[in-house]
Amino acid sequence: MMCKSLLCKAVIKRYENKFVKFFKSKPELPPGLNPDESTKSKQQQSKQDGELAGLSKSAKRNLKRKEKRKQQQGNDGTTEADELSQTLQKTTIVGGSGNPNLQAAALPGDHDGAEKAKKVKNLKKKLRQIDELQQKLDSGEIKQATKEQLEKLSRRKQLMEELEDLELGL
Numbered sequence: 001m002m003c004k005s006l007l008c009k010a011v012i013k014r015y016e017n018k019f020v021k022f023f024k025s026k027p028e029l030p031p032g033l034n035p036d037e038s039t040k041s042k043q044q045q046s047k048q049d050g051e052l053a054g055l056s057k058s059a060k061r062n063l064k065r066k067e068k069r070k071q072q073q074g075n076d077g078t079t080e081a082d083e084l085s086q087t088l089q090k091t092t093i094v095g096g097s098g099n100p101n102l103q104a105a106a107l108p109g110d111h112d113g114a115e116k117a118k119k120v121k122n123l124k125k126k127l128r129q130i131d132e133l134q135q136k137l138d139s140g141e142i143k144q145a146t147k148e149q150l151e152k153l154s155r156r157k158q159l160m161e162e163l164e165d166l167e168l169g170l
Contacts, residue, residue, distance in 0.1 A: 120167065
């Protein structure tokens with residue numbers, strides 16, 4: 001016989017394991033936290049998430065960094081001009097001291113100097129590789145040089161001239 005009254009439904013309970021009972025009895029907020037404050041912080045967080053929803057992780061991180069910088073500038077009273085002057089004081093220019101390994105340090109706005117320094121570095125690397133190849137040939141480590149290796153050795157003079165031109169141009 002089927003009982004359709006409310007009394008029968010109240011008697012039958014669903015089984016709940018101990019973990020379900022534990023989490024149902026556990027409060028949603030940590031002890032000592034006011035429920036009103038938690039809803040305010042959740043609302044503020046959802047607003048921020050809504051603003052940043054379309055941005056990637058790195059973009060969000062960059063925005064947070066910018067906000068921190070703005071706050072620090074407001075606290076310190078420093079401006080961008082002050083920061084630039086500090087960076088310029090830290091930057092040193094080295095060159096013409098007779099040591100070919102020393103190169104001019106590029107200033108933030110000096111792209112040509114940076115490109116020249118890069119070219120000088122690359123040319124020195126190529127020359128070093130050519131010297132190593134020549135030593136391997138002389139010592140007998142490499143018995144027969146390949147076509148590419150011979151071409152590389154023949155470019156040595158051209159690279160030396162290019163390096164001298166760049167260093168004189170610095």
